[in-house]
Amino acid sequence: MTTDNQTMPLLRMSGISKSFPGVRALECVNFEVGEAEIHAFLGENGAGKSTLLKILSGAQSQDSGRIFFDGSDTNFASPRAAQMAGIVTIYQEFTLAPDMTIAENVFIGREPGSRLFVSRRALEQQTQALMERIGLDRSPNALVRDLSVAEQQMVEIARAISMKSRLIVMDEPTSALSRTEVQKLFAIIRALKRDGISTIFVTHRLEEVFEICDRYTVLRDGRHVGAGSVSETSIDGIIRMMVGRELGLLVKRQSTYATPDIALAVEELSRRRKNTDASAIELHGVWFNVKKGEILGIAGLVGAGRTETARAIFGADKIDSGRIIVDGTEVQITSPRDAIDYGIGLVPEDRKQQALFLSLAIRTNLSIASHDLISSLGVFINADKEDQLVDEYKSLLNIRMSSPDQIIGNLSGGNQQKVVLARWLALRPKVLIVDEPTRGIDVGAKVEVHNLLFEMAASGIAIIVISSELPEILALSDRIVTMREGRITGEIAGADADQEKLMTLMTLTKDRAA
């Protein structure tokens, strides 16, 4: 190994190995990032990406291997030490304090002001400037708790770019963002590059790699399987490296399972903001329906009210007015329990806050909503039936886990998402609402998830898909409604839709003509 500065890239990790109890997460992995380089770091769910990046940023320690940063042999004892050296990390799972404001979170530990007192005005102004740069349209004083996942992601990005750095590590920064926000992020990353700052970029949306990245590295099963210049490869080539075989890409669906029977209709759904959060999203007379066997896509930018609509239908948030009609009868839904009893399921957008029991076993997480299916005498959990359930979805979704009793917090992000999805698929509801169903899920598994949704539609389940990824909406939906600022702005048949048409509808300011 040479330490000659001439040949030394900005970052070189060599021979990194790391094991967890029962899992070899990384085996002798080499990883290099050059100066002013945007580097795509790719691999399937559970390949070991996040683990390597946590080692780089000092959040975890490797079993063996060395790290050279900026020409010197380093080993960061803590994230703080890595930050001091110029490595700033956006982790896959958010690290924001939910009960503090956006501004406080962005400058946590580095508040502007005198030694003793924080200058609130400077804090707000600086945060405001950052937020404008990344396109986050909120008050700097809004609580992080009230933000959507996409908005939280943007706060993480704002925090990262506000720090002095030489290398920014972004673990799936775009998984919750829609096209417009992704564009803004890319503009920032390019600007950083012009200033000589490198970025490590993890994503499962492979088109993004070709849009912005210079070089790539691919991991498979904890091993380095390839690296090179992005211009010398193709999406297919990368997928082959990631999964070890050819794979169909998302294609527009051919058949439809929609029936004429309306499974769910919402009429004049409205929700006004609470005075505690002046920038929260309102709903204004949202109306649409979805038929049995139909897949309805809801498209919109961040803040359009898609998630709020889903939560309102599911009884997670109170609505001010509006009617919800299931199978032709109007129903009163005041809690998620009610919604589930009427046969409505919701896969929420934020798995960590809204779906996962991080300290509990996979089995508990997977079966919590479907105890009816696996109980004996109505009281006891039947462990055999539960094992079967877990096994079924483990193979169906290719969940990488060692046993049903494994703590879910130890799974990789994508595998956690699969368990959450399985929770609701297992319930076989009449209406299933999926909010960012494939957030953080790798290309292979995404196809599986889509096939599973088709299969559910074929069995007569009405499905509502919310996704910030337009290709996903286009690939899945029979029909698409678009939203903006809490209003439905348009509706289009899936067969007639393309990205441009959707973008036009998504940015309309008027309600759709009735």
Place this chain on the structure above:
Amino acid sequence: MIKSPDKETDQGIDAFSFLARFAPLIFLLLLMAVFAILEPRFLSSVNLFNVMRQVSITGLLAIGMTFVILTAGIDLSVGSLLAFAGLVAAAVAKGGMQDRFTVGDGAIGYGWPLAALAAIAVGLLGGALQGIAITKLKVPAFVVTLGGMSVFRGAALLFAAGGPISGFQPSFAWWGQGRIGPVPVPVIIFLFAALIAHIVLRYTRYGRRVYAVGGNPEAARLAGVNVTAVIWSVYIIMGFFAGLGAFVLAARLNSAEAVAGTGYELTVIASVVIGGTSLFGGSGSIFGTVIGAVLIGVLLNGLVLMNVSSYVQQIIIGVIIVLAVAFDTFAKSRRRKA
């Protein structure tokens, strides 16, 4: 999907997490060994059953407290509620307050079943009221039960009007003093209750919901769990055990008094926490709690046998609680980082 060699295996427990999981048990055995060497009387079966009998009251409360702490709650009122419930049971057993000191045949009470029911009813009611305050008025459990601690103690003092109620029929006292074979009755009650609680938490739908609510209440709500009902229920369960404990304690002492159970909250919470249940909710077990309760009992007994003053005992218990939580936090952070 792709077939890759499955490198994730089932033997996923390393030495450290094994140690962390069984730490309370290992510590208990070590402690017993030390006492056995220092004080031969410790290992006599008379003494051991004695320890177990002492443990059984706080142990019963600790079972209830495990449910509460699993939901990230706390109940500081257990000692006071126990005193109040015990007095009510005693009054029922004596058929009123006028005969409070008459012993044996003079007592014209209602018999133990009604007395036991009365104690448990008071406990259930106390727990239910506090549960309502916590779930409906949204007052933090710490505050509600701190208030409850004072309210129930006051009620007990008022009810007893300053004096104890003692001398019950033998059939009543049997529940605290009797034996089945060599085993004291309270020990049997305690272990039986622990077994039931274990089954409920490990193998029932309700048990799953308790863990879920403690692990992430918002996620539980969105998965259709009635979070309010679950939280309410754990305080009712706690109340049940306070009532049951009150009955057994009154039977054992053949007396009930208003200052009974003073300071129990510390011992009870300590038992649960030392047994490995997280104060943040969502993880822990009845098995751990039983070990924790016995551990504290053994510790106190050993210290008594070695003539350590009760003041020093209090200091030791306090230090051990802090150490147990520190160890737990350390083990968790290590598991996360490992």
